[in-house]
Amino acid sequence: MSNLSATDSAHATLKPTPQDLSHLNTLGLAAHAGAFVTLDDIAQLPALSALAQQAESLLVLGGGSNLVLPERVPGLVARVAFHGVRLLEAQPDAWLIEAAGGEIWHRFVETCVNNGWDGLENLALIPGTVGAAPVQNIGAYGVEFEERFHSLTAWDVSAGRFVEMTAADCRYAYRDSAFKHDAPGRWVIVSVRFALPRPWRPVLAYPDLQRHPRLADGAPAARDIFEAVCEIRRAKLPDPAVTGNAGSFFKNPIVTAAVRDALAERYPGLVSYAQPDGRYKLAAGWLIDQCGWKGRTLGAAGVHDRQALVLVNRGGATAADIMGLAAAIQDAVAQRYGVRLEPEPVVV
Structure with a gap:
């Protein structure tokens, strides 16, 4: 096991406090936790387990780069801050x-x-x-x-x-x-x-x-x-410190060779990559771009103008705005190509 340093105390405690999470998620969504703790010492982990038993739920937070947070985050939020x-x-x-x-x-x-x-x-x-x-x-x-x-x-x-x-x-x-x-x-x-x-x-x-x-x-x-x-x-990609985003929002879909060949026959520009198991990975960004979504905005959420895989917070967007845009893109791609895109981020 890691020998990351711990305090001498065998009874390290944690005291949850309210916390604004808007600067702790890269989409920049306005979010608030009623109970928040920072883990910077492994001696705190038993105390975390004790708190989690009493909490409605536990969200473990890293850099917040792969999350879509609601305005009110229920339960306990624990940010991991171990270093070394x-x-x-x-x-x-x-x-x-x-x-x-x-x-x-x-x-x-x-x-x-x-x-x-x-x-x-x-x-x-x-x-x-x-x-x-x-x-x-x-x-x-x-x-x-x-x-x-x-x-x-x-x-x-x-x-x-x-x-x-x-x-x-x-x-x-x-x-x-x-x-x-x-x-x-x-x-x-x-x-x-x-x-x-x-x-x-x-x-x-x-x-x-x-x-x-x-x-x-x-x-x-x-x-x-x-x-x-x-x-x-x-x-290619926006800086989250300037424009709120969660990086690539959708996974590249993986399809059978038969599906890929049928799509390539209908759409000669289809971008795909052969996989070791004989299937093909389709470029989700290309699919989204071909459906006309690159650079478009829906409410306060939008699609980045240089990379169609990236959804951005244009300012004041909520989780509902982001997921509404994502659903519209999924529907458009599914209708045109018969492929359902799957989001990468965890939606809390």
């Missing part, structure tokens, strides 16, 4: 790195690059925390989180104990994991361990990377890929 990054072992074929669940994901990736622990650079600038990454099973630019995952330590809130989990325990799938299917609020991810490959090899299959001038010589360092990914994301 360390090299556990330099194995012959991998760097074994541990990061606390409250670490900001992008800062952790940059720390790895700065230390020569390469392998996460394609996942730069993804919003959120280290502890949220295994929940969502994040991925970008040709690299998936599960490919670099080793194991994690989680606190089972209901059982009041630490649990070590492997990839098999986490049941990873495309933008999915066991954590999304277990009872809400059951798990607090305390720390995550990564096996970063030695020797390192760049992952450059993604078209945007192949076209980037910084990577044109064909032999880039991890730092070059890190900087290129940051530049690409900043050019």
